[in-house]
Amino acid sequence: MTLRNIILHPDPRLKTICKPVAAVSDDLRRLADDMLATMYDAPGIGLAAPQVGVLSRMIVMDCIKEDAAAARPMVLLNPEIVWSSEELNVYEEGCLSIPDHFADVERPAQVTIRWLGLDGKPEEERFDGLWATCVQHEIDHLNGRLFIDHLGPIKRQMITRKMEKLKREKARA
Ligand code: NI
Numbered sequence: 001m002t003l004r005n006i007i008l009h010p011d012p013r014l015k016t017i018c019k020p021v022a023a024v025s026d027d028l029r030r031l032a033d034d035m036l037a038t039m040y041d042a043p044g045i046g047l048a049a050p051q052v053g054v055l056s057r058m059i060v061m062d063c064i065k066e067d068a069a070a071a072r073p074m075v076l077l078n079p080e081i082v083w084s085s086e087e088l089n090v091y092e093e094g095c096l097s098i099p100d101h102f103a104d105v106e107r108p109a110q111v112t113i114r115w116l117g118l119d120g121k122p123e124e125e126r127f128d129g130l131w132a133t134c135v136q137h138e139i140d141h142l143n144g145r146l147f148i149d150h151l152g153p154i155k156r157q158m159i160t161r162k163m164e165k166l167k168r169e170k171a172r173a
Helices: 026-041 129-142 153-172
Strands: 046-048 058-061 074-084 088-093 103-108 110-116 122-128
Touching (some): 026 046, 058 129, 074 129, 088 129, 103 129, 122 129
Antiparallel strands (some): 058 074, 088 103
């Protein structure tokens, strides 16, 4: 297992519409393990393949709180939102590609997601609460969309400028 490097915003790879996963391979299973390890290490509750530079429709997540009994690592290939509630919910979101920035984002409170598991079998499940927010945030990543794209232009540009500065400082270090 290898921890992968998380790409920081702004980066064209984070603005790309990712390609569907065509087949489950050993490489893909390795990537899923690496992404879960990278997510837990960060620590975070979700990670999308483009954030580690792989432009494929794959996400991992685990929204179980650390102090809860058992983890629930999930790997979703080609996830699709097949139903969203009219009821909305606001969560303060963050992103491993935009560290130290948080903002309220409004999204459907419940969603039904269809995806392929690592065994190649179709799955479907309804998510709510933090899981619903997280899965929508991660699917956004597969469509080149970040949580700051849900904010107004002034807030978005402010965060982007701070991130550009952070990346310049990192490059010099
Ligand atoms: Ni994110």
